[in-house]
């Protein structure tokens with residue numbers, strides 16, 4: 003293998019963003035390396051079940067079945083023209099090489115000249131007492147159980163949070179035959195009305211959301227707004243969720259499965275390792291890799307796109323992937339396709355307005371996150387409580403997240419703060435009466451996910 | 462062993478796949494080809510492991526390889542992330558440890 007990148011282009015992620023980026027590169031006559039940890043292409047929204055599963059796309063993806071089929075067949079058509087590495091985790095980026103670990107154990111370091119990161123997102127969660135009980139999952143996790151495995155996370159499931167996924171996954175569960183005990187939205191209903199002017203720009207996506215809501219209502223699934231989850235209770239696993247209604251009254255709903263989530267957060271650790279600087283995004287309440295509107299970062303040859311570069315949804319991810327690939331091609335001396343760029347930019351502008359509407363309609367529960375009771379676990383990995391973090395903040399006068407982390411160990415566990423990070427930042431900001439931006443962000447460390455120890459580094 | 466008595470997951474579809482057998486804490490259990498190790502265990506039991514810090518049972522959380530709360534030990538000592546590994550016939554898993 004050449005020590006230099008040899009002109010090689012590496013795409014990390016085979017979701018809508020990575021697939022559309024790869025397609026644009028192949029169209030320009032290039033054979034990129036496409037790496038994904040998952041066994042099959044499609045990403046999160048269009049995740050494909052393992053071999054031997056039989057449900058048609060309509061059953062798996064519902065109203066998105068057409069887009070799912072198109073994405074899958076586009077990717078299948080690319081396969082002979084790309085160097086596809088499924089089941090392969092990128093665990094480090096160093097000296098312009100991506101370091102990979104294959105599921106079967108093989109290791110490699112792949113040098114690149116251009117790197118396109120399309121690493122997607124995961125659920126953003128806010129802990130409440132009992133959230134580590136068996137039976138409590140993220141909204142995305144609940145969907146994966148159903149879509150990827152044909153299973154429900156329980157017989158009787160409560161959905162709590164605020165996110166388009168809240169209604170979508172509840173609908174998918176009810177359709178598939180699970181009992182949906184309640185859909186509890188932490189946002190008051192009035193914010194949905196405030197978001198309406200921007201939401202109307204969402205076109206089909208907005209209409210789909212209304213359809214799920216109407217479908218659930220017609221089946222008399224209890225849907226409540228302005229809820230605060232107080233605690234999940236149970237002995238060997240969740241048995242009920244206790245919550246406070248908008249009128250202040252305490253209620254509880256029996257369940258053996260509970261799905262929770264407040265939107266998504268970017269999986270941006272690899273951009274950090276590639277030394278891309280980050281910028282704070284107030285609307286998303288997170289730090290995202292710095293990039294221009296084409297996904298071009300300040301690090302030469304490194305591009306970011308899709309939800310990994312800031313949450314924008316699957317349709318926007320596909321467009322951003324293509325656009326980043328076009329920028330990459332231009333930077334490598336290919337003639338720019340200006341007509342295509344203009345068309346992409348127009349669609350992106352519409353989706354940006356819609357996204358702002360979603361941020362209003364499904365707000366992050368700031369008060370809930372900053373007022374979690376002291377004895378609640380914040381870090382699931384190492385069982386650190388919210389109270390311990392608060393004590394360290396007080397003792398150290400630590401108004402900066404990485405300092406609070408060093409002492410409290412919050413964010414130092416196996417998940418590297420993927421799960422607790424957003425809430426930890428809210429708590430530091432709340433305790434110090436400081437802005438969320440001023441508390442900073444958790445830095446990514448290699449390996450970005452736990453890998454087996456080995457004496458010799460990558461071959 | 463009450464953890465075995467009530468499953469966490471329930472199959473709603475895709476039940477025509479080929480069965481496979483594994484053991485969970487020494488007891489024989491049935492799963493299907495194409496099940497992740499997480500699914501194979503949770504259609505039979507309510508936990509995957511016991512957190513080594515607070516000694517409480519855990520049953521995974523994100524199912525997408527992000528939270529790391531689903532690591533499972535095999536009797537041979539090997540450790541696997543259950544949501545990202547497939548179950549295989551004859552696997553012997555232990556859920557009463559970290």
Ligand SMILES: Cc1cc2nc3c(=O)[nH]c(=O)nc-3n(C[C@H](O)[C@H](O)[C@H](O)COP(=O)(O)OP(=O)(O)OC[C@H]3O[C@@H](n4cnc5c(N)ncnc54)[C@H](O)[C@@H]3O)c2cc1C
Pocket residue numbers: 014015016017018019020037038039040044045046047048090091092093120121122123124125141142143145146170266269272307308309310314315316317319320450525
């Ligand atoms: C669990 C989940 C379920 C969702 N379901 C829906 C839905 O039903 N409808 C909807 O509209 N939106 C859904 N979303 C949001 C939607 O998935 C995203 O908006 C969309 O998929 C973004 O596309 P993407 O290409 O940016 O990222 P993704 O589709 O997330 O693709 C990213 C890919 O990168 C790979 N990857 C990441 N890091 C690494 C690494 N270090 N090494 C190797 N590979 C890596 C991942 O395996 C993944 O395949 C869901 C999100 C999540 C997290």
Ligand code: FES
Pocket residue numbers: 521522523524525526527528529530531542543544545
């Ligand atoms: S359940 Fe989160 S990593 Fe497996």
